[in-house]
Amino acid sequence: MITPDMYIEDLVRQYPEAIVPLADAGLVCVKCGEPLWGTLQELADRKRISDLDQILEHINRTISHRERQAE
Structure with a gap:
C-alpha cells in the first residue's frame, strides 16, 4: 500500500505501476x-x-485490484 510518508525510491521499487498515474496527477517521481x-x-x-x-x-485500489486478479 502506498502512503504519503513512503520514500519515493521505495515506491518506485515496490510499485513501479504507480509511476505513470502519479505523474498524470502531477507527481513526477522519476x-x-x-x-x-x-x-x-x-x-x-x-x-x-x-x-x-x-x-x-x-492508485491503491487499482493496485489491489490488479493483485487480486493475478492470484
Missing part, C-alpha cells in the same frame, strides 16, 4: 531515470498538491 529523493508527501507539498490522499486512494 527524473532522468532516477527516483527523486524524499517522501511522496514532501513531493506533493513542493508541487502544492492538496488532494494526495484521494490520489493515493485511487
Whole structure:
C-alpha cells in the first residue's frame, strides 16, 4: 500500500505501476531515470498538491485490484 510518508525510491521499487498515474496527477517521481529523493508527501507539498490522499486512494485500489486478479 502506498502512503504519503513512503520514500519515493521505495515506491518506485515496490510499485513501479504507480509511476505513470502519479505523474498524470502531477507527481513526477522519476527524473532522468532516477527516483527523486524524499517522501511522496514532501513531493506533493513542493508541487502544492492538496488532494494526495484521494490520489493515493485511487492508485491503491487499482493496485489491489490488479493483485487480486493475478492470484
